[in-house]
Amino acid sequence: MQLRPITSPQGRRLARQVGIGLLAIFGALMGAAVAPAAQAQVGPLTVDVKVRPSLSPGATVDLPPVGSVQFPTHWAPVQVRASIRSVDVDAARAVIDQPAQLEKLTASAPDTVKKAAAQSLAVSLLFAFAGAALLTGLATRSWHGVGLGLAVVAVATLLLGGLTAVSFDSAQLAEPKFTGLLSSAPYVQRRTTSLAERLESYRSGLADFVQSVTTLYAVGQQLPRPDTGLNGDVTTVLHISDLHLNPIGFDLADRLVTQFGVELVVDSGDLSTWGSTAEEGFVNRIGALKVPYVFVRGNHDSQAIADAVARQRNAIVLDGAVTSIIGLRIAGVADPRDLPAEGAKDDLGKAEVQASVERLAAVVDGYDNEHPDEPVQIAVVHDPTRLDALRGKVPLILSGHMHARDVTYTSGTRTMVEGSTGGAGLTADGLRRLSEGNPVPLEATLLYFAKSGPEAGRLLAYDEITVGGLGLTSVSIDRVLVPKDEVNPAPTPTPTTSPSTTSATP
Known part of the structure; x- marks a missing residue:
């Protein structure tokens, strides 16, 4: 059979038809891209559902702020x-208070979303055909060209539909892939042979996700206001600790900074796990927070890690120094040990820890003597086991190291030990707990300080944020109002936005 050259009438006709077909496909893709989503009411949640051609096939459920879930249902x-x-x-709130409503929601949610998906598919097809008709009509200015373009899109639609039907595997609904906060723990799937039971596992998981998101919003609305009587004039500080290379900890911090108007982040150490130069890139996430970041080195952090933090434009590294920022005066000291290995070694070097705390206490004394009307308000250390030298000198001590939250009040000083914001990250304890199906929760605390007036600088309240549960699907926020009869620091001057740092050596 002899092929006709492209310059022949038949060749030009074929090239024109191929061009019309490609133009129609492009128009259809553009039309589908701008098609509006279908809405579904899933209990208290208003959900947008979209069906689109995509190079990332499957089903995805976005669950802000805890992340998203992807189901590889088809290719x-x-x-x-x-x-x-x-x-x-x-x-x-009604769903939280009445378990029967949650059970009803669990039963109806899949069908509701399925109906919305069908509606979205119909709208996307309508827009796709409209886009194809518009482009081919403008290009050919003939009904024949439009008809050819619509025929090409129809064939492509049938082909996509057939491939989706052939490749669809409903069992994959029980094998999701998590992103965001949900990705740091394994999904616990029931080991069953029945497809119905696997889908029931998915339904139960969906109920957990819906409950977690609704709980977050409901609890957030019910929190008492920390600024009662201050007309909202508060400074919000986020305390994090022990991220141990877990990027999900930075994801959580980033969400809290954005959602709660955080003005300063305080990190009490163990940002890394081994302190190696290979880990220095992890600290680049600090700059993305876009608020000042005060850091003290933990026993897992090397000097190289501290130097990498210091290179971030918004970071302040404290080691035997005092910094004044956003109206707060903060003193900090690095953990003097270099103990990246865990286990018995963690109990070593306590004399060095005590000496470093005593050195910081001397720095605080020196600063307070030079600034009697503007004393240090916050001390930051990593290890909280040797704090006697600081108690009574500052109203608030922030620390970490223990991977468990603890708050005490002694001798006029409130000591707040933060849990692991990275869920213990890449550490022996964190990985062991993860493998046992009992992951260390991600913990952080929001601190609210009076910004002005006679109580300026006083800690008014704090929110304890915990993200936990199997799959890290539960989110809780517990607020504590700080009694006014605790130590009330001297009035502070008008807050400044530019930090300054003072150091001293005993």
Whole structure:
């Protein structure tokens, strides 16, 4: 058979038809891309559902702020995406208070989302055909060209539909891939042979996700205001600790900074695990927080890690020094040990820890003597086991190291030991707990200080944030109001935004 050259009439006709077909496909893709989402009411959640051609096939459920869940249900280039648009807080409270409503929601949610997906598919197809008709009509200015373009899109649609149907595996609904906060712990799947039981596992997981998100919004609305009587004039500080190379800890910090208007982050150490130069890149996430970041080195952090932190434009590294920032005066000292290995070695070097705390206490004394009307308000150390020299000298001590939250009040000083914001990250304890199905929760604390007036600089309240549970699907926020009869620091001057640092050596 002899092939006709492209310059022949038949060749030009074929090239024109191919061009019209490609133009129609492009128009269809553009039309589908701008098609509006279908809305579904899943209990207290208003959900947008979209069905689109995509190079990332499967089904995705966005669950802000805890992340997203991806189900590899098929390999055809079509994506079904559901994302939360809004939350009815009153309805969310009702779901929390009445388990029967949650059970009802669990039973109806899959069918509701399925119906919305069908509606979105219909709208996407309508926009796809409209886009194809528009582009081919403008290019050919003939009904024949439009018809050819629509025929090409129809064939492509049938092909995509067939591939999706052939490749669809409903069992994959029980094998999701987590991103965001949800990705730091394994999904616990029931080991069953029945497809119905596997889908029931998915339904139970969906209920957990819906409950967690609704709880977050409902609890957030119910929190008492920390600024009662101050007309909202507060400074919000985020305390984190022991990230141990877990990027999910920075994800959590980033969300809290954005959602709660955090003005300063204080990190009480163990940002890394081994302190190696290979870990220095991890600290680049600090700059993305876009607020001042005060850091003291932990026993897992090397000097190289501290230097890498110091290179971040928004970071302040304290080691026997005092910094004044956003109206707060903060003293800090590095953990003097270099003990990246865990186990019995963690009990070594306590004499060195005590000496470093005593050195910081001397720095605080020297600063307070030079600034009697502007004393140090916060001391930051990593290891909280040797704090006697600081108690009574500062109203607040922030620390970490123990991977468990603890708050005490002694001798006029409130000591707040933070848990592991990285869920113990890449450490022996963290990995062991993860393998046992009992992951270390991600913990952080929001601190609210009076910004002005006679109580300026006083800690008014704090929120204890905990993200935990199997799959890290539970989110809790517990608020504590600080009694006014605790040590009340001297009035502070008008807050400044530019930090300054003073050091002293005993």
